[in-house]
Every structure is written in structure tokens, then in C-alpha cells.
Amino acid sequence: xxxxxxxxxxxxxxxxxxxxxxxAQDMNHEYMYWYRQDPGMGLRLIxxxxxxxxxxxxxxxxGYNVSRLKKQNFLLGLESAAPSQTSVxxxxxxxxxxxxxxxxGQGTRLTVV
Amino acid sequence: xxxxEQSPQFLSIQEGENLTVYCNSSSVFSSLQWYRQEPGEGPxxxxxxxxxxxxxxxxxxxxxxxxxxKDSSLHITAAQPGDTGLYLCAGLTSEGGxxxxxxxxxxxxxx
Numbered sequence: 001x002x003x004x005x006x007x008x009x010x011x012x013x014x015x016x017x018x019x020x021x022x023x024a025q026d027m028n029h030e031y032m033y034w035y036r037q038d039p040g041m042g043l044r045l046i047x048x049x050x051x052x053x054x055x056x057x058x059x060x061x062x063g064y065n066v067s068r069l070k071k072q073n074f075l076l077g078l079e080s081a082a083p084s085q086t087s088v089x090x091x092x093x094x095x096x097x098x099x100x101x102x103x104x105g106q107g108t109r110l111t112v113v
Numbered sequence: 114x115x116x117x118e119q120s121p122q123f124l125s126i127q128e129g130e131n132l133t134v135y136c137n138s139s140s141v142f143s144s145l146q147w148y149r150q151e152p153g154e155g156p157x158x159x160x161x162x163x164x165x166x167x168x169x170x171x172x173x174x175x176x177x178x179x180x181x182x183k184d185s186s187l188h189i190t191a192a193q194p195g196d197t198g199l200y201l202c203a204g205l206t207s208e209g210g211x212x213x214x215x216x217x218x219x220x221x222x223x224x
Contacts, residue, residue, distance in 0.1 A: 031212075040122060040217075041217075098144065099146075105155055106155055
């Protein structure tokens with residue numbers, strides 16, 4: 001089983017460039033999440049989705065956009081990258097059932113120079 | 114805004130010692146989860162606690178959910194170098210599907 005797959009795994013961007021991170025899950029999960037992880041900050045929620053066609057803001061949404069056109073995919077966009085967006089990005093998914101496990105991708109390491 | 118505060122942020126101990134990590138909030142959570150993350154990997158679920166006062170054991174790890182369901186603790190007995198990693202608590206907020214995490218506790222167990 002593939003589980004949750006993130007693409008790409010590494011990327012270096014110049015300030016002002018744009019990019020899209022792709023998260024794909026094959027478990028038919030309803031809920032999907034994008035987090036960023038910085039040293040000493042744990043996982044901070046950027047945006048999340050509770051179903052196809054829906055998105056909602058998390059704790060640190062500024063500078064990011066998301067789309068969930070298909071249930072299995074959750075895209076995270078950076079329209080104009082800034083050095084402050086240098087981070088490791090994780091995608092996760094869960095079924096629409098309380099108290100169930102969140103499954104994570106392997107992460108995308110993004111550096112903005 | 115519901116927040117989860119973890120302490121301590123860093124913990125460096127010798128093999129064989131015991132330790133406790135705390136996860137606190139001013140808000141009530143329907144459940145709390147504990148995850149462990151190793152370098153270069155995504156977090157992996159250790160346990161979910163659901164009932165106030167609940168205690169769950171996973172080998173040398175003991176998890177407790179506070180009676181008021183606002184806090185949780187993770188206790189490790191006789192820590193081993195293999196326990197080294199980042200431990201994260203997480204909870205679903207009242208905003209329907211929003212899953213938030215604490216800042217994490219970086220544990221280092223030296224042989």
C-alpha cells in the first residue's frame with residue numbers, strides 16, 4: 001500500500017517563485033491536512049480539508065493556498081515564495097471517524113533562497 | 114483558539130532513567146493522541162486516549178488522560194536509546210476535523 005505520497009521530496013526555490021506540493025492518498029480518507037515543521041515548533045497546521053471540494057484555514061495559512069478537487073489529492077500552493085517558508089512540509093490524512101490515526105507522508109523539504 | 118502545550122521541549126537522559134512528558138491545554142478535547150517521529154520520517158501514532166482518567170500502557174510507555182480531558186502525560190520507564198525521537202501530542206479541536214499538535218518533546222537517550 002502506498003498510503004500517503006508527497007511530491008516532490010526536496011525543492012529549492014528562489015524568493016518570489018511559485019510552486020505546488022502534491023499530496024496523494026489511496027486510503028479513501030475524507031480528511032486531509034497540510035502542516036509545516038520547523039525546529040522547536042512541532043507541527044503547525046496550514047490548511048485542511050474535510051472532504052472533496054472543501055478547504056479551511058489552519059493556524060498558519062498566510063502565504064499558502066490549497067485545493068481539493070479530487071478526494072485523493074490535496075494540493076498546497078505557494079504563489080510567491082519567501083525565505084520564511086523554508087521548512088519541512090507534511091501532508092496527513094484520516095478517515096471521517098473520531099479518534100482514528102492520522103497517516104503522514106514522508107515530507108517535503110523546501111528551501112527558499 | 115485551542116492550543117496544546119508540551120513540556121519539556123528537550124530532554125536528554127541516560128539509559129535506564131525514567132521520564133515524563135506533559136501535554137496541557139486550557140480547553141477540553143474529546144481525545145488526545147501521542148505520536149513519535151524519527152528523523153526524515155512522518156509521525157507515527159503510538160496511542161489514542163479517549164476517556165477522562167484513562168491509562169494505557171504500551172510496553173515501557175504509560176499514557177494518561179486527565180480527568181477533565183484537558184491534559185495528558187507520557188511516562189517512559191527505563192528509557193533505552195531506541196526511545197530517542199520526537200514525541201508529539203495531538204488533538205481534534207471543536208472546529209470539526211481540525212487536528213492540531215503540540216510543539217513536541219525532543220528526547221535523547223544516551224547509552
